[in-house]
Amino acid sequence: MKLPVNYKVQEGELEGKVVLVTGANRGFGLAITMDLAKAGATVIMLGRDLGSLEYAYDAVVDAGYKEPILYPLDLEGATPENYQELQDNILDKFKKLDGLIHNAAILGTQMPIDQYDIKLWYSTLQINLSAPFMLTQFLIPALMKSDDARILFLSSTVGRKARAYWGAYSVSKFGIEGFAKTLSEELEKTQITVNTINPGKIRTEMRRTAYPAEDASSVPRPEEKSSVIVYLLSNKGSKINGEQLTIVE
Numbered sequence: 483m484k485l486p487v488n489y490k491v492q493e494g495e496l497e498g499k500v501v502l503v504t505g506a507n508r509g510f511g512l513a514i515t516m517d518l519a520k521a522g523a524t525v526i527m528l529g530r531d532l533g534s535l536e537y538a539y540d541a542v543v544d545a546g547y548k549e550p551i552l553y554p555l556d557l558e559g560a561t562p563e564n565y566q567e568l569q570d571n572i573l574d575k576f577k578k579l580d581g582l583i584h585n586a587a588i589l590g591t592q593m594p595i596d597q598y599d600i601k602l603w604y605s606t607l608q609i610n611l612s613a614p615f616m617l618t619q620f621l622i623p624a625l626m627k628s629d630d631a632r633i634l635f636l637s638s639t640v641g642r643k644a645r646a647y648w649g650a651y652s653v654s655k656f657g658i659e660g661f662a663k664t665l666s667e668e669l670e671k672t673q674i675t676v677n678t679i680n681p682g683k684i685r686t687e688m689r690r691t692a693y694p695a696e697d698a699s700s701v702p703r704p705e706e707k708s709s710v711i712v713y714l715l716s717n718k719g720s721k722i723n724g725e726q727l728t729i730v731e
């Protein structure tokens with residue numbers, strides 16, 4: 483299923499909603515955060531580094547959007563106790579969660595499998611696949627308390643079609659696709675929808691690392707693609723479930 487890039491965010495359309503975004507301090511995660519906050523949602527900005535989260539917080543508040551909440555957590559080392567604490571904090575403060583956007587990821591390295599760095603393989607699978615599993619498991623109780631909740635996983639072209647040398651990153655995104663499908667079947671009879679979304683190319687640090695020779699000016703900026711996430715979180719997205727979504731360019 484393809485989605486339009488040019489959705490126009492209506493101020494206040496997500497008023498009262500609480501949405502957690504991982505990797506919210508920069509790149510696509512920050513652009514998503516800005517649009518959600520513009521639409522009136524309270525965004526729980528999860529990132530591993532408090533300093534860069536604070537910098538991103540200033541950008542949201544200076545733009546005049548809804549004040550976000552900062553939640554520093556390193557998804558590589560986070561334990562079940564850390565996720566339990568996050569669940570407790572969300573339920574204490576908000577009583578519910580309306581959206582969970584799994585955006586944080588690392589690229590790993592681009593190498594043939596027979597040379598792939600084993601430690602980096604584990605780190606990539608941990609951040610890109612196992613952390614989203616744990617975060618989801620611990621936040622389902624809060625999502626169950628929303629009238630109309632969304633779980634969205636950022637995927638990739640190489641999570642749907644294999645490409646040589648993309649190693650653990652590609653495998654983690656194939657894993658995310660399988661995980662999301664399984665979860666959407668399990669939650670079929672609930673008010674929680676589950677989808678993956680391939681954003682296509684976006685001008686971020688990850689893209690620059692993957693394609694160092696590319697002319698960056700030909701690649702869309704994160705804020706040119708993020709508004710569709712508001713569309714999916716709004717009531718217009720409530721019937722979209724179990725899909726592999728793609729943002730068309």
Ligand SMILES: NC(=O)c1ccc[n+]([C@@H]2O[C@H](COP(=O)([O-])OP(=O)(O)OC[C@H]3O[C@@H](n4cnc5c(N)ncnc54)[C@H](OP(=O)(O)O)[C@@H]3O)[C@@H](O)[C@H]2O)c1
Binds near residue numbers: 506510584680
């Ligand atoms: N850019 C593209 O062209 C493209 C294409 C297809 C799919 N995607 C997907 O879109 C999503 C966003 O990508 P992007 O381009 O914005 O990437 P990016 O610029 O590299 O940003 C990645 C984000 O993930 C966070 N992160 C990484 N490791 C973390 C950890 N251990 N704990 C917590 N946060 C962590 C980073 O935080 P730090 O600042 O602390 O590193 C950063 O906020 C990813 O899922 C990516 O796979 C991107």
